[in-house]
Amino acid sequence: MYDERIPYQDAMLCIKVNQHMKIREPLLRLWHYHRELEWLYIQEGSLQIRVQEQVYTLGPGGVLLVGSSQPHATWTVVSEKVIYLTLHFDLNAYSDPSVMLYYRTLYEIDGPLSRFNEQFHTVPQLREDIGRAISGIYHEMHCRRRGSEVAIGLYVKQLLLSVLRSESEEEGENRELPPASNLRQVFDYVERHLSDKIEMDTISKMTNMSYHYFSKYFKKTIGLSFVQYVNIQRIKKAERLLLTEQAKITEIAEKVGITNMTHFYQLFKRYNRCSPKEYALRLTTNADKLSPSSAPTS
Structure with a gap:
C-alpha cells in the first residue's frame, strides 16, 4: 500500500x-x-x-x-x-x-x-x-x-x-443540525482575524456562552476543538498566500497570525505532509505541466 x-x-x-x-x-x-x-x-x-x-x-x-x-x-x-x-x-x-x-x-x-x-x-x-x-x-x-x-x-x-x-x-431527516446562527458568526470572526491573536474567551462572550460550555459545544458540533479549527484556517490561508503572493515564508506566517516559525512549520507539515516551500514548488510545478494549453481534449 x-x-x-x-x-x-x-x-x-x-x-x-x-x-x-x-x-x-x-x-x-x-x-x-x-x-x-x-x-x-x-x-x-x-x-x-x-x-x-x-x-x-x-x-x-x-x-x-x-x-x-x-x-x-x-x-x-x-x-x-x-x-x-x-x-x-x-x-x-x-x-x-x-x-x-x-x-x-x-x-x-x-x-x-x-x-x-x-x-x-x-x-x-x-x-x-x-x-x-x-x-x-x-x-x-x-x-x-x-x-x-x-x-x-x-x-x-x-x-x-x-x-x-x-x-x-x-436517517429520515431526524438528525439535529448544528445551530447555524451561533457558528456562522464564529466562522466569520475567525476568517476576519486570522492575522490577529484569537482568544476563545472573546468568542465565547460573542456567542453568549461560558468559556467551558463553548469549548464543549464547538467540539461536539464540529468534531474538533476550536484551537484545531483556527489552526486549520490559518494553514489554509497560508496555502493560498504561498501561491498568490511573492513573500517570504516568515512574512506569510505573520499574516496568518503565527509568529513562532517552528510552530508554523510543524502545523504546516501536519496538514500538508511537506514544508511550505515544498508545497508551493510542487503545486506551481504541477500547474505549469498541466496548463490549459497542454490539457487533453478527449
Missing part, C-alpha cells in the same frame, strides 16, 4: 480530473490512499473497485466515492472496454462557513464517506446528478472557458450536497 500524491491540474482549486480507457487490461491491484476525496463515474463498460473490505461493481452511469485516506484499489475490468472519469479534490479548498457547518459528516468524524455509496447506487436521480457534476468538472477543467473556476466550485458544492442529502434520506 502506498500514499499517492495527487498532481493538481489547478493549484488554487486543488483538483484533478481525468478520463481513462482500459481495454482488456490486466490490473496490478495496488492498494493506495490519498488525502483527497476521490469520485469515479463510469461512462462505458464495467469496472470493479475495492474500498477496504467492500468490492463495488460499477456499470454504465455508476458512481463511487472514496473517503480521505481510505485504502482502495482498482480490482478488475469486468467488460472488454471501460471508459470512466476520476475526480480528486482536497476538501479543505472548498471549506467555507457553509461547508464547515457539516464538518462532522464531510470530514468523516461520524464514519467514512464511502458508506453513502449504497445510497448512490439505489437512487437513480442521485446517481445521475453526481455523474452530471463530475462530467461538468471534467469539461470545465479541460476547456478552461472564462469563469471555469466558478463553475467547478459550484459543481464541487453539488457533489458535497449530494452527500449531505443522502445522509438526510438515510
Whole structure:
C-alpha cells in the first residue's frame, strides 16, 4: 500500500480530473490512499473497485466515492472496454462557513464517506446528478472557458450536497443540525482575524456562552476543538498566500497570525505532509505541466 500524491491540474482549486480507457487490461491491484476525496463515474463498460473490505461493481452511469485516506484499489475490468472519469479534490479548498457547518459528516468524524455509496447506487436521480457534476468538472477543467473556476466550485458544492442529502434520506431527516446562527458568526470572526491573536474567551462572550460550555459545544458540533479549527484556517490561508503572493515564508506566517516559525512549520507539515516551500514548488510545478494549453481534449 502506498500514499499517492495527487498532481493538481489547478493549484488554487486543488483538483484533478481525468478520463481513462482500459481495454482488456490486466490490473496490478495496488492498494493506495490519498488525502483527497476521490469520485469515479463510469461512462462505458464495467469496472470493479475495492474500498477496504467492500468490492463495488460499477456499470454504465455508476458512481463511487472514496473517503480521505481510505485504502482502495482498482480490482478488475469486468467488460472488454471501460471508459470512466476520476475526480480528486482536497476538501479543505472548498471549506467555507457553509461547508464547515457539516464538518462532522464531510470530514468523516461520524464514519467514512464511502458508506453513502449504497445510497448512490439505489437512487437513480442521485446517481445521475453526481455523474452530471463530475462530467461538468471534467469539461470545465479541460476547456478552461472564462469563469471555469466558478463553475467547478459550484459543481464541487453539488457533489458535497449530494452527500449531505443522502445522509438526510438515510436517517429520515431526524438528525439535529448544528445551530447555524451561533457558528456562522464564529466562522466569520475567525476568517476576519486570522492575522490577529484569537482568544476563545472573546468568542465565547460573542456567542453568549461560558468559556467551558463553548469549548464543549464547538467540539461536539464540529468534531474538533476550536484551537484545531483556527489552526486549520490559518494553514489554509497560508496555502493560498504561498501561491498568490511573492513573500517570504516568515512574512506569510505573520499574516496568518503565527509568529513562532517552528510552530508554523510543524502545523504546516501536519496538514500538508511537506514544508511550505515544498508545497508551493510542487503545486506551481504541477500547474505549469498541466496548463490549459497542454490539457487533453478527449
